[in-house]
Amino acid sequence: MAVGVERSEQPESSDARPDRDTGPGADRVADQDRPLVLTDPERRVAEHLRYRDSVVNHEAAHAWDRAVPELRGIWEKITDKYGYTERSVSVAQPTDGSWHGEGGRKLDAAQNSEVDRGYARIREVGEGSIIPGLRAIEAEDPTRHLVGFEHRFKGLDRLKEKVADEIRSTPGITPSQALSVVPDAVRFTYEYDDAVYTANVRKDVERLEARGFTQVERRNTWASEQYKGINSRWREPLSGVLFEVQFHTRASLEAKELTHKAYERIRSVTATERETEELKDFQRQVNDKVPIPPGTTEYEGYRPERRNGRTD
Protein backbone atom coordinates (compact mmCIF):
# COMPACT_ATOMS: atom_id res chain seq x y z
CA MET A 1 0.00 0.00 0.00
CA ALA A 2 1.26 3.47 -0.83
CA VAL A 3 2.37 5.70 1.97
CA GLY A 4 -0.30 8.15 2.98
CA VAL A 5 -3.98 7.52 3.02
CA GLU A 6 -6.11 9.14 0.41
CA ARG A 7 -9.50 7.78 1.31
CA SER A 8 -10.67 8.42 -2.22
CA GLU A 9 -8.13 5.74 -3.27
CA GLN A 10 -9.43 3.14 -0.80
CA PRO A 11 -12.06 1.21 -2.71
CA GLU A 12 -13.02 -1.09 0.16
CA SER A 13 -16.42 -0.72 1.73
CA SER A 14 -16.77 0.62 5.23
CA ASP A 15 -17.67 -2.93 6.37
CA ALA A 16 -14.27 -4.13 5.27
CA ARG A 17 -12.45 -1.57 7.38
CA PRO A 18 -10.82 -3.30 10.31
CA ASP A 19 -11.31 -0.23 12.43
CA ARG A 20 -14.82 0.46 11.36
CA ASP A 21 -16.75 2.52 13.85
CA THR A 22 -20.14 1.11 14.71
CA GLY A 23 -20.36 2.81 18.07
CA PRO A 24 -21.96 6.02 19.19
CA GLY A 25 -19.76 8.03 16.86
CA ALA A 26 -21.08 6.30 13.78
CA ASP A 27 -21.89 9.63 12.20
CA ARG A 28 -18.22 9.54 11.21
CA VAL A 29 -19.24 6.99 8.60
CA ALA A 30 -20.72 9.73 6.53
CA ASP A 31 -17.40 11.55 6.64
CA GLN A 32 -15.59 8.39 5.57
CA ASP A 33 -17.58 8.33 2.35
CA ARG A 34 -16.20 11.68 1.34
CA PRO A 35 -12.77 11.87 -0.23
CA LEU A 36 -10.21 12.93 2.34
CA VAL A 37 -6.90 14.29 1.19
CA LEU A 38 -4.17 14.58 3.77
CA THR A 39 -1.75 17.18 2.60
CA ASP A 40 0.46 17.33 5.68
CA PRO A 41 3.25 14.71 5.17
CA GLU A 42 3.47 13.94 8.87
CA ARG A 43 -0.25 13.35 9.09
CA ARG A 44 -0.12 11.19 5.98
CA VAL A 45 2.55 8.98 7.51
CA ALA A 46 0.76 8.81 10.85
CA GLU A 47 -2.49 7.89 9.17
CA HIS A 48 -0.76 5.23 7.11
CA LEU A 49 0.85 3.69 10.18
CA ARG A 50 -2.44 3.75 12.05
CA TYR A 51 -4.21 2.07 9.14
CA ARG A 52 -1.44 -0.51 8.67
CA ASP A 53 -1.50 -1.35 12.38
CA SER A 54 -5.23 -1.79 12.37
CA VAL A 55 -4.97 -4.19 9.41
CA VAL A 56 -2.29 -6.22 11.22
CA ASN A 57 -4.47 -6.43 14.32
CA HIS A 58 -7.54 -7.33 12.34
CA GLU A 59 -5.92 -10.11 10.31
CA ALA A 60 -4.11 -11.58 13.29
CA ALA A 61 -7.25 -11.62 15.39
CA HIS A 62 -9.30 -13.30 12.69
CA ALA A 63 -6.75 -16.00 11.91
CA TRP A 64 -6.60 -16.94 15.58
CA ASP A 65 -10.36 -16.70 16.14
CA ARG A 66 -10.98 -19.03 13.21
CA ALA A 67 -8.61 -21.63 14.67
CA VAL A 68 -9.91 -21.64 18.25
CA PRO A 69 -13.08 -23.77 17.85
CA GLU A 70 -11.14 -26.61 16.24
CA LEU A 71 -8.45 -26.42 18.93
CA ARG A 72 -11.08 -26.56 21.66
CA GLY A 73 -12.51 -29.65 19.94
CA ILE A 74 -9.12 -31.34 20.03
CA TRP A 75 -8.81 -30.58 23.74
CA GLU A 76 -12.29 -31.97 24.44
CA LYS A 77 -11.30 -35.25 22.75
CA ILE A 78 -8.15 -35.48 24.87
CA THR A 79 -10.18 -34.70 27.99
CA ASP A 80 -12.66 -37.46 27.16
CA LYS A 81 -9.92 -39.93 26.27
CA TYR A 82 -8.09 -39.55 29.57
CA GLY A 83 -11.09 -38.76 31.74
CA TYR A 84 -9.78 -35.45 33.05
CA THR A 85 -11.79 -33.69 35.70
CA GLU A 86 -11.17 -30.37 37.40
CA ARG A 87 -7.94 -30.52 39.35
CA SER A 88 -8.57 -31.33 43.00
CA VAL A 89 -8.09 -28.40 45.34
CA SER A 90 -5.20 -30.05 47.11
CA VAL A 91 -3.73 -33.38 48.11
CA ALA A 92 -4.83 -34.58 51.56
CA GLN A 93 -2.41 -33.11 54.06
CA PRO A 94 -0.81 -34.92 57.01
CA THR A 95 -1.25 -33.53 60.51
CA ASP A 96 2.45 -33.36 61.41
CA GLY A 97 3.01 -29.97 59.76
CA SER A 98 4.57 -31.37 56.61
CA TRP A 99 3.13 -30.77 53.15
CA HIS A 100 2.33 -33.30 50.41
CA GLY A 101 1.65 -32.46 46.78
CA GLU A 102 0.93 -34.17 43.48
CA GLY A 103 3.51 -36.49 41.98
CA GLY A 104 4.95 -37.46 45.37
CA ARG A 105 6.23 -33.94 46.13
CA LYS A 106 6.88 -33.33 49.81
CA LEU A 107 8.14 -30.71 52.25
CA ASP A 108 8.90 -31.74 55.80
CA ALA A 109 7.43 -29.71 58.66
CA ALA A 110 10.44 -27.40 59.00
CA GLN A 111 10.65 -26.80 55.25
CA ASN A 112 6.92 -26.21 55.05
CA SER A 113 6.99 -23.70 57.87
CA GLU A 114 9.93 -21.86 56.27
CA VAL A 115 8.06 -21.59 52.98
CA ASP A 116 4.92 -20.33 54.72
CA ARG A 117 6.91 -17.57 56.42
CA GLY A 118 8.68 -16.66 53.19
CA TYR A 119 5.43 -16.56 51.26
CA ALA A 120 3.92 -14.17 53.82
CA ARG A 121 6.89 -11.84 53.38
CA ILE A 122 6.67 -12.02 49.59
CA ARG A 123 3.00 -11.06 49.75
CA GLU A 124 3.83 -8.15 52.04
CA VAL A 125 6.48 -6.84 49.64
CA GLY A 126 4.15 -7.48 46.74
CA GLU A 127 1.33 -5.47 48.26
CA GLY A 128 3.60 -2.75 49.61
CA SER A 129 5.81 -1.86 46.67
CA ILE A 130 5.65 -4.20 43.67
CA ILE A 131 1.93 -3.92 42.94
CA PRO A 132 1.81 -0.11 43.36
CA GLY A 133 4.75 0.14 40.95
CA LEU A 134 3.12 -2.06 38.34
CA ARG A 135 -0.17 -0.18 38.68
CA ALA A 136 1.62 3.14 38.21
CA ILE A 137 3.29 1.81 35.06
CA GLU A 138 -0.03 0.56 33.79
CA ALA A 139 -1.48 4.04 34.16
CA GLU A 140 1.20 5.50 31.89
CA ASP A 141 -0.36 3.95 28.79
CA PRO A 142 -4.13 3.54 28.53
CA THR A 143 -3.90 1.39 25.38
CA ARG A 144 -2.94 -1.73 27.31
CA HIS A 145 -3.73 -3.15 30.71
CA LEU A 146 -2.65 -5.64 33.28
CA VAL A 147 -4.75 -8.75 32.74
CA GLY A 148 -5.42 -11.59 35.15
CA PHE A 149 -4.59 -9.28 38.04
CA GLU A 150 -6.55 -11.52 40.40
CA HIS A 151 -3.83 -14.14 39.87
CA ARG A 152 -1.00 -11.79 40.89
CA PHE A 153 -0.02 -14.11 43.75
CA LYS A 154 0.70 -17.71 42.95
CA GLY A 155 -1.42 -20.19 44.90
CA LEU A 156 0.42 -21.55 47.90
CA ASP A 157 0.13 -25.22 46.86
CA ARG A 158 1.47 -24.48 43.36
CA LEU A 159 4.30 -22.50 44.91
CA LYS A 160 5.17 -25.36 47.27
CA GLU A 161 5.23 -27.73 44.29
CA LYS A 162 7.88 -25.55 42.71
CA VAL A 163 9.87 -25.25 45.91
CA ALA A 164 9.73 -29.03 46.40
CA ASP A 165 10.89 -29.56 42.80
CA GLU A 166 13.78 -27.17 43.34
CA ILE A 167 14.85 -28.77 46.62
CA ARG A 168 14.75 -32.25 45.12
CA SER A 169 16.49 -31.36 41.86
CA THR A 170 19.19 -29.03 43.14
CA PRO A 171 20.45 -30.83 46.25
CA GLY A 172 21.83 -28.62 48.99
CA ILE A 173 19.56 -25.66 48.39
CA THR A 174 17.61 -24.46 51.44
CA PRO A 175 13.83 -23.93 51.38
CA SER A 176 14.32 -20.15 51.61
CA GLN A 177 16.78 -20.20 48.72
CA ALA A 178 14.42 -22.39 46.68
CA LEU A 179 11.58 -19.99 47.38
CA SER A 180 13.71 -16.99 46.42
CA VAL A 181 14.50 -18.35 42.94
CA VAL A 182 10.87 -18.95 42.02
CA PRO A 183 10.11 -15.76 40.09
CA ASP A 184 6.36 -16.05 39.75
CA ALA A 185 5.19 -16.06 43.36
CA VAL A 186 4.19 -12.53 42.35
CA ARG A 187 3.38 -12.21 38.67
CA PHE A 188 1.78 -9.83 36.22
CA THR A 189 0.72 -9.92 32.59
CA TYR A 190 0.46 -7.07 30.12
CA GLU A 191 -1.55 -7.63 26.96
CA TYR A 192 -1.00 -5.63 23.76
CA ASP A 193 -2.37 -5.33 20.27
CA ASP A 194 -0.30 -7.33 17.79
CA ALA A 195 0.74 -4.34 15.69
CA VAL A 196 2.25 -2.40 18.59
CA TYR A 197 3.35 -5.39 20.67
CA THR A 198 7.11 -5.20 20.25
CA ALA A 199 7.41 -1.43 20.53
CA ASN A 200 5.19 -1.30 23.59
CA VAL A 201 6.93 -4.19 25.35
CA ARG A 202 10.19 -2.27 24.92
CA LYS A 203 8.56 0.82 26.42
CA ASP A 204 7.21 -1.10 29.40
CA VAL A 205 10.59 -2.71 30.06
CA GLU A 206 12.04 0.82 30.14
CA ARG A 207 9.24 1.95 32.45
CA LEU A 208 9.92 -0.91 34.86
CA GLU A 209 13.59 0.03 34.96
CA ALA A 210 12.77 3.72 35.39
CA ARG A 211 10.54 2.77 38.33
CA GLY A 212 13.63 1.29 40.02
CA PHE A 213 13.01 -2.41 39.45
CA THR A 214 16.03 -4.46 38.38
CA GLN A 215 15.66 -6.59 35.30
CA VAL A 216 17.15 -10.01 36.05
CA GLU A 217 16.21 -11.91 32.93
CA ARG A 218 13.99 -11.65 29.89
CA ARG A 219 13.24 -14.57 27.60
CA ASN A 220 11.64 -14.29 24.18
CA THR A 221 9.88 -17.58 23.38
CA TRP A 222 7.98 -16.49 20.29
CA ALA A 223 9.94 -19.11 18.35
CA SER A 224 8.98 -21.88 20.79
CA GLU A 225 6.60 -24.66 19.80
CA GLN A 226 5.22 -24.93 23.34
CA TYR A 227 4.73 -21.34 24.49
CA LYS A 228 4.51 -17.94 22.81
CA GLY A 229 5.34 -14.73 24.60
CA ILE A 230 8.03 -12.84 26.45
CA ASN A 231 8.55 -13.59 30.14
CA SER A 232 10.79 -11.54 32.37
CA ARG A 233 12.14 -11.72 35.93
CA TRP A 234 12.51 -8.58 37.99
CA ARG A 235 13.81 -7.77 41.45
CA GLU A 236 12.35 -5.33 43.93
CA PRO A 237 15.61 -3.64 44.99
CA LEU A 238 15.04 -3.09 48.71
CA SER A 239 13.71 -6.54 49.60
CA GLY A 240 15.36 -8.60 46.86
CA VAL A 241 12.02 -10.25 46.15
CA LEU A 242 11.65 -11.50 42.58
CA PHE A 243 8.55 -11.07 40.49
CA GLU A 244 7.58 -12.00 36.97
CA VAL A 245 6.13 -9.91 34.17
CA GLN A 246 4.72 -11.63 31.10
CA PHE A 247 4.13 -9.78 27.83
CA HIS A 248 1.39 -11.21 25.63
CA THR A 249 -0.92 -10.53 22.74
CA ARG A 250 -4.54 -11.52 23.05
CA ALA A 251 -3.92 -14.69 21.02
CA SER A 252 -0.79 -15.75 22.89
CA LEU A 253 -2.56 -15.27 26.21
CA GLU A 254 -5.61 -17.20 25.04
CA ALA A 255 -3.29 -19.96 23.80
CA LYS A 256 -1.69 -20.09 27.22
CA GLU A 257 -5.11 -20.36 28.85
CA LEU A 258 -6.29 -22.96 26.33
CA THR A 259 -3.28 -25.15 27.06
CA HIS A 260 -3.12 -24.51 30.79
CA LYS A 261 -4.70 -27.78 31.83
CA ALA A 262 -2.38 -29.70 29.52
CA TYR A 263 0.54 -27.83 31.07
CA GLU A 264 -0.64 -28.62 34.60
CA ARG A 265 -1.19 -32.26 33.70
CA ILE A 266 2.35 -32.61 32.34
CA ARG A 267 3.77 -30.72 35.33
CA SER A 268 2.04 -33.12 37.71
CA VAL A 269 4.51 -35.80 36.50
CA THR A 270 1.75 -38.41 36.84
CA ALA A 271 0.92 -38.66 33.11
CA THR A 272 2.27 -41.58 31.09
CA GLU A 273 4.86 -40.95 28.39
CA ARG A 274 2.30 -41.51 25.65
CA GLU A 275 -0.19 -39.16 27.30
CA THR A 276 2.52 -36.54 27.82
CA GLU A 277 3.42 -36.75 24.14
CA GLU A 278 -0.20 -36.22 23.17
CA LEU A 279 -0.47 -33.21 25.46
CA LYS A 280 2.70 -31.68 24.06
CA ASP A 281 1.42 -32.24 20.55
CA PHE A 282 -1.77 -30.40 21.50
CA GLN A 283 0.33 -27.50 22.79
CA ARG A 284 2.26 -27.47 19.51
CA GLN A 285 -0.97 -27.34 17.51
CA VAL A 286 -2.33 -24.45 19.57
CA ASN A 287 0.84 -22.40 19.51
CA ASP A 288 1.32 -23.00 15.80
CA LYS A 289 -1.85 -20.97 15.22
CA VAL A 290 -0.81 -17.97 17.30
CA PRO A 291 0.05 -15.02 15.01
CA ILE A 292 3.59 -13.73 15.52
CA PRO A 293 3.55 -9.96 16.12
CA PRO A 294 5.70 -7.87 13.76
CA GLY A 295 9.28 -7.29 14.86
CA THR A 296 9.19 -9.58 17.86
CA THR A 297 11.90 -11.92 16.63
CA GLU A 298 14.34 -9.00 16.63
CA TYR A 299 13.71 -8.23 20.28
CA GLU A 300 16.38 -10.32 21.94
CA GLY A 301 16.14 -11.67 25.43
CA TYR A 302 18.27 -10.54 28.31
CA ARG A 303 20.15 -12.92 30.56
CA PRO A 304 22.82 -12.35 33.15
CA GLU A 305 26.35 -13.51 32.43
CA ARG A 306 26.39 -15.38 35.70
CA ARG A 307 23.24 -16.54 37.34
CA ASN A 308 24.59 -17.33 40.77
CA GLY A 309 24.74 -15.31 43.92
CA ARG A 310 22.89 -12.18 42.83
CA THR A 311 25.58 -11.10 40.35
CA ASP A 312 23.10 -9.69 37.85
Place this chain on the structure above:
Amino acid sequence: MAEQTRYYAIVNDFSTREEPGGVLRRVKTDDGERDETFGADLQWGRSSLLYAYECGDLTNDMIPISEEEADQIVARICQRD
Protein backbone atom coordinates in the same frame (compact mmCIF):
# COMPACT_ATOMS: atom_id res chain seq x y z
CA MET B 1 13.64 -47.39 18.49
CA ALA B 2 16.57 -47.42 20.88
CA GLU B 3 16.26 -45.02 23.77
CA GLN B 4 18.01 -41.69 23.24
CA THR B 5 19.09 -39.63 26.20
CA ARG B 6 20.00 -35.96 26.41
CA TYR B 7 21.42 -34.31 29.50
CA TYR B 8 20.99 -30.81 30.92
CA ALA B 9 22.71 -28.92 33.70
CA ILE B 10 20.31 -27.14 36.05
CA VAL B 11 21.52 -23.66 36.97
CA ASN B 12 19.69 -21.33 39.30
CA ASP B 13 20.65 -18.19 41.25
CA PHE B 14 22.62 -20.29 43.75
CA SER B 15 24.68 -22.28 41.26
CA THR B 16 26.86 -21.64 38.23
CA ARG B 17 27.38 -23.12 34.80
CA GLU B 18 30.72 -24.39 36.07
CA GLU B 19 29.10 -25.91 39.15
CA PRO B 20 25.43 -26.56 38.34
CA GLY B 21 22.87 -27.14 41.04
CA GLY B 22 21.63 -30.35 39.49
CA VAL B 23 21.28 -32.52 36.41
CA LEU B 24 18.32 -33.56 34.27
CA ARG B 25 18.05 -36.21 31.58
CA ARG B 26 15.42 -36.47 28.83
CA VAL B 27 14.91 -40.04 27.68
CA LYS B 28 13.19 -40.57 24.35
CA THR B 29 11.34 -43.84 24.02
CA ASP B 30 8.89 -45.40 21.59
CA ASP B 31 6.03 -43.90 23.61
CA GLY B 32 7.35 -40.38 23.94
CA GLU B 33 9.82 -38.87 26.33
CA ARG B 34 10.47 -38.90 30.05
CA ASP B 35 12.35 -36.27 32.06
CA GLU B 36 14.20 -37.18 35.24
CA THR B 37 16.45 -35.33 37.67
CA PHE B 38 19.07 -36.85 39.94
CA GLY B 39 17.76 -35.90 43.33
CA ALA B 40 18.83 -35.41 46.89
CA ASP B 41 17.66 -39.00 47.46
CA LEU B 42 20.50 -40.06 45.09
CA GLN B 43 18.07 -41.52 42.59
CA TRP B 44 16.70 -40.49 39.22
CA GLY B 45 13.09 -39.38 39.55
CA ARG B 46 10.54 -37.82 37.23
CA SER B 47 10.68 -34.07 36.81
CA SER B 48 8.86 -31.32 34.95
CA LEU B 49 11.63 -28.70 35.21
CA LEU B 50 12.75 -28.89 31.57
CA TYR B 51 9.20 -28.86 30.29
CA ALA B 52 8.40 -25.83 32.47
CA TYR B 53 11.53 -24.13 31.12
CA GLU B 54 10.34 -24.80 27.56
CA CYS B 55 7.03 -23.18 28.49
CA GLY B 56 8.65 -19.95 29.64
CA ASP B 57 9.39 -20.75 33.29
CA LEU B 58 12.37 -18.66 34.43
CA THR B 59 13.24 -20.46 37.67
CA ASN B 60 16.22 -22.31 36.19
CA ASP B 61 18.45 -22.31 33.16
CA MET B 62 18.63 -25.71 31.47
CA ILE B 63 21.95 -26.06 29.65
CA PRO B 64 22.60 -29.01 27.32
CA ILE B 65 25.66 -31.00 28.44
CA SER B 66 27.40 -34.26 27.55
CA GLU B 67 26.84 -37.58 29.31
CA GLU B 68 30.33 -37.26 30.81
CA GLU B 69 29.49 -33.85 32.30
CA ALA B 70 26.23 -35.28 33.63
CA ASP B 71 28.15 -38.10 35.30
CA GLN B 72 30.40 -35.54 36.99
CA ILE B 73 27.41 -33.69 38.43
CA VAL B 74 25.93 -36.97 39.68
CA ALA B 75 29.26 -37.84 41.30
CA ARG B 76 29.44 -34.43 42.97
CA ILE B 77 25.92 -34.79 44.38
CA CYS B 78 26.77 -38.25 45.71
CA GLN B 79 29.95 -36.96 47.36
CA ARG B 80 28.03 -34.18 49.06
CA ASP B 81 25.96 -36.69 51.02
